[in-house]
Amino acid sequence: MQDSLFDDPNEAKPPAAGEPSPTRKRTLAGGPKVRPAPADPEQQALARTLPAALRMGTSSWFFPGWAGMVWEGDYEQSVLSKHGLAAYAQHPLFRTVSLDRSFYRPLSASQYAAYAAAVPQDFRFIVKAPGLLADALVRDEDGRGMQPNPAFLDPVLAVQEFVQPALDGLGAKLGVLVFQLSPIPAPMRADLPALLQRLRRMLEALPSLRPAAPDGVIAIELRNPELLTPALADVLREGGATYCLGLHPKMPPIAAQLPLLRALWPGPLVCRWNLNRLHGAYGYEEAKKLYEPFDKLADPDPGTRETLARVIAGTTGAGHPAYVAINNKAEGSAPLSVLALAQAVAALDALPTGSRR
Numbered sequence: 001m002q003d004s005l006f007d008d009p010n011e012a013k014p015p016a017a018g019e020p021s022p023t024r025k026r027t028l029a030g031g032p033k034v035r036p037a038p039a040d041p042e043q044q045a046l047a048r049t050l051p052a053a054l055r056m057g058t059s060s061w062f063f064p065g066w067a068g069m070v071w072e073g074d075y076e077q078s079v080l081s082k083h084g085l086a087a088y089a090q091h092p093l094f095r096t097v098s099l100d101r102s103f104y105r106p107l108s109a110s111q112y113a114a115y116a117a118a119v120p121q122d123f124r125f126i127v128k129a130p131g132l133l134a135d136a137l138v139r140d141e142d143g144r145g146m147q148p149n150p151a152f153l154d155p156v157l158a159v160q161e162f163v164q165p166a167l168d169g170l171g172a173k174l175g176v177l178v179f180q181l182s183p184i185p186a187p188m189r190a191d192l193p194a195l196l197q198r199l200r201r202m203l204e205a206l207p208s209l210r211p212a213a214p215d216g217v218i219a220i221e222l223r224n225p226e227l228l229t230p231a232l233a234d235v236l237r238e239g240g241a242t243y244c245l246g247l248h249p250k251m252p253p254i255a256a257q258l259p260l261l262r263a264l265w266p267g268p269l270v271c272r273w274n275l276n277r278l279h280g281a282y283g284y285e286e287a288k289k290l291y292e293p294f295d296k297l298a299d300p301d302p303g304t305r306e307t308l309a310r311v312i313a314g315t316t317g318a319g320h321p322a323y324v325a326i327n328n329k330a331e332g333s334a335p336l337s338v339l340a341l342a343q344a345v346a347a348l349d350a351l352p353t354g355s356r357r
Contacts, residue, residue, distance in 0.1 A: 034080060035072040036087040043339065047092040049346045051316035055124055055175060056341065057096040058334035059272070059327040061088040065293025069335045070094075089119040093338050096124050096175055098272060098325035103128040103180070106161040112169025124175030124215055126272070126325050129162050135182040148188075153179075153198050155205030167212045174213035176270050176323050178244050180221040189224060196235050203239025215321060219244035219270040225252050233263035245271040245311075247304060247330065250281045254307045261311070269315040269322040271308060273330040273337070276301060287329040297340070298332030305337075309344035 062081035067074050070091055071084070088094060099115065101107070115125065128134075136152045151157050166174055188195055199220070209216030220236060221244035222228070236243060243260045251257060261269070276299050279287045291298050308324070315322045326337045 034075055034084045034087040036090040037068055037070055037072045039090075039092060043342075044092045046339075046342055046346060049349065050093075050342060051312075051322070051345070051349065053316040053319070053321045054312055054324070054345065055096040055322070056324045056326070056338050057094045057098065057126075058088075058338065059098040059274070059325050060100055061085055061097055063294050063328065063334075065295040065333075066335055067295075069295070069333075085115065086118040089123050091335070093335075093342050095122065096126055096323055096325060098126040098128065098178075100128050102162075102166075103131050103134070106130045106132065107165060107169075109165040109168035112166055114169075116170045116173045119173065121173075124173055124323070125170055126176040126178060126270070126323055127166050127170075127174070129158070129177065129179040131182065133158050133162060134179050136184045136188055137182070148185075153202040155202045158202050159205060159207065163206050163209075167207070167209065167216075171212050172214060174209065174216050176217045176219050176244075177209070178219045178221055178270065178272065180244070180246070180272075181223065183223045183250070184227075189226060192227070192229070192231065195227075196231055200235045200239060203235070203241050206239075208240075217242060217268050217270060217321070217323070221246040221272060223248065223250045225250075225256075228252075228257065228260050230263060233260055237264055242267050242270060245269070245308075247271065247273040247308075248275050248281075249277045249279065249283065253277070254304055254311075258311065266318060266320060268320050269311060269324070271311075271322075271324045273304070273308070273324070273326045275327065275329045276331060279329070284329060291328055291332040294328040294333045296333055297336050300331055300340070305341055305344055309341060309348055312341075312345050313348040 061070075061084050062077050064071075064075055064077055064080065070088055071080070075084070085097070088097065112127075132149075132151050133153060135149055138147050138149045140146055163177060166177060184195070203218065206218060209218065218239075218241040220232075220241055223246070233243075242264055243257075245254060245257055245261070247254055275284055275287060278299055312322045312324065324341070326334045326341070328334045331337045331340075
């Protein structure tokens with residue numbers, strides 16, 4: 001794991017000696033600086049038509065292939081990881097980002113504060129809980145589950161290692177704290193009441209986000225479809241949390257996840273569109289190889305996009321916030337997916353209310 005403030009665990013390794021760098025490193029006096037791509041007037045106009053309660057963005061921000069869309073010029077991935085957030089946040093359609101680095105290692109309040117200092121006042125972060133808390137198993141270096149994780153959903157650690165540092169560092173720029181629960185082993189799933197009680201205890205222990213972060217939301221994301229039950233909805237409602245739509249092949253399509261959101265209505269929408277269903281439950285690396293450098297919509301998914309646009313329109317139309325983060329592996333290019341989704345939302349908002357179904 002990287003220790004410097006803006007290093008990302010998914011950073012590319014530097015080229016071997018003698019190999020050409022895939023991108024040019026731009027270094028200016030005073031250190032590297034990333035310039036945003038010139039603002040697109042059409043996207044600026046589109047952004048003005050979107051609901052104020054809608055915040056869209058991507059999962060992380062360190063991709064050289066976004067040159068021309070997000071960055072002006074070419075930069076190494078390491079430069080973007082450390083210095084690209086401020087430029088990212090100037091994109092007219094990006095009002096949030098999923099901070100995934102926190103899954104790999106808990107961050108300190110000062111690290112969160114440095115992220116907050118790089119973005120405008122109206123920007124909000126979606127932050128993943130550390131795997132220390134969200135993974136039911138202790139895993140080896142290859143990701144294989146070795147034994148039960150005693151810290152899984154631990155109430156004290158959840159506050160100390162995640163919620164309080166994020167609150168202290170991000171303040172009002174905290175949007176969503178997401179506990180993305182890794183696949184839960186069968187023996188634990190077999191005792192669903194005990195699992196839900198563990199979740200309930202953790203949620204009850206969390207401090208209120210509202211005093212420091214008025215827009216703050218706690219959300220639970222799953223990788224086990226059998227947990228989508230009325231009992232889960234009861235636990236989330238009682239614990240002041242919501243369900244995060246996790247658009248991933250390990251979960252049912254978006255339409256099959258909506259009943260849980262309806263059970264929690266009224267309330268916010270949180271969605272992380274992670275991976276195109278074409279690639280199957282374990283197709284993340286396959287999608288990465290196929291879609292790099294993430295500069296085009298290789299596998300558009302208009303069905304998911306249109307359904308998500310309707311959910312966004314219904315949520316924001318009722319006065320509730322909507323947070324949506326899209327991964328490059330959803331359709332091939334997260335910035336272009338955000339643009340397409342924004343266009344779909346704007347088209348729905350232009351229709352009479354009764355015509356949006």
